[in-house]
Amino acid sequence: MSVIDQSKPILVYLAAGVQGSAVVRAALRRGFKVRALVRDRRRASALSALDVELAEGDLRDPASLRAASAGIAHAVLQIPIGSRDDMRVQADNAVSASLSCGLKSIVLKLASASRPAPCEEPSFVANATIEDVVRRSGLPFTTVRPTMYLDNLxxxxxxxxxxxxxxFAPPLAESQCIAWTSVDDCARAAVTLLERGIHSGDHRIAGRESVAGKELASRIGAGLGRRVAYRAQPLDEFERDVDAAMGPGTGRRVASKFRFFASHPAEADAMLAAPFTPQPGLEDFQPTGIEEWVRQHRAQFFETNQTSSGGPG
Incomplete structure (x- = not known):
């Protein structure tokens, strides 16, 4: 383990999104210079207010990624959720740009928990596809993957x-125990690994406590100072709601992971239930508790005009 040189900026992919912007903030707090990759700088006003270098680029445009990667030694890479083929192309483009510009390492930040063995569930297939692209490149990399994000609240x-x-009515059985994490905790873990020069390993980022639905609702209520009950939303109802909000057919794709969890409870427990344990490079990492996280975000729960810029997934 060796501390990396902070004289050059790190490149943060999807920097204008919920997860990417959390990485930008975490990196700035640790003293890094940041080059933030965005599709349109005019729509990145929140980043413009920070001390970062904005680089316009598109994961489907290899030339723009090479320009964004010039002079960069390390990157935090995340690929947006989409079809497996589209995600593979974007991962290929990012890796090719990294290789051509001589990057030394990548932190690969996945959007969700992954099943280690082959599986037909689309989100797990996508994760495995991205990892395979990066692994085959020969670039040193470490992987960060969350259990499930509190930010979905x-x-x-x-x-x-x-x-x-x-x-609170997610499409998850009340009995399912989850060690909930957060976007900010995963970003903090990614930057810590980068800072400490960790270029290998698979890091599962979880919360400090594993709770079932009623316990989760109780902690949410304690953080907000009001009573909150848990109701497991039926998956068919969840699919209809997603279709109504995002278009026909989207619900089935989004719900597939939750259907997998419902059909394979033992595997769901293996991916989601265990609290965080110390890992190489994250021996001193301290996850944020559920009630503490809710208290930190209390104002956001009560904002009357809040709009969505896309959730963490």
Missing amino acids: LKPSARIDIVNEGT
Whole structure:
């Protein structure tokens, strides 16, 4: 383990999104210079207010990625959710740009927990595809993957139900234990690994406590100072709601992971339930507790005009 040179900026992919912007903030707090990759600088006003270098680029445009990677030694890479073929092309483009510009290492930040063995569930297939692209490149890399994000509580539909109805209703069985993490904790872990020169390993980022639905609702309520109940939303109902919000057919794709968890409870426990344990490079990492996280975000729960810029997935 060796501390990396901070004289050059690090490149943060998808920097204008929920997860990418969290990485930018975490890197700045640790003293890094940041080059933030965005598709349109005019739509990155929040980043413009920070001390970062904006680089316009598109994961489907290899030339723009090579320009963004010039002079960079390390990057935090994330690929947006889409079809497996599209995600593979974008990962190939990012890796090719990294190789051509002589990057020394990548932190690969996946959007969700992954099943280690082959599986037909689309989100797990996508994760495995991206990892395979990076591994085959020969670039030194380490992987960061979350259990499930508390930040999903702040999506408009969930937030409104929690505040107005006193109900949290995800498409997850009440009995399913989850060691919930957060976007900021995963970003902090990614930057810590980068800072310490960790170029290998698979890092599962989880919360400090594993809770079932009723326990989760109790902690949300304690953080907000009000009673919150848990209701497991039926998956067919969840699919209809997603279709209504995002277009026909989207619900089935989004719900597939939750259907896998419902059909394979032992595997769901293996991916989601265990609390965080110290790992090489993250021996002293301290996850944020659920109630503490809710208290930190209390104002966001009660914002009346909050709009969504896309959740963490």
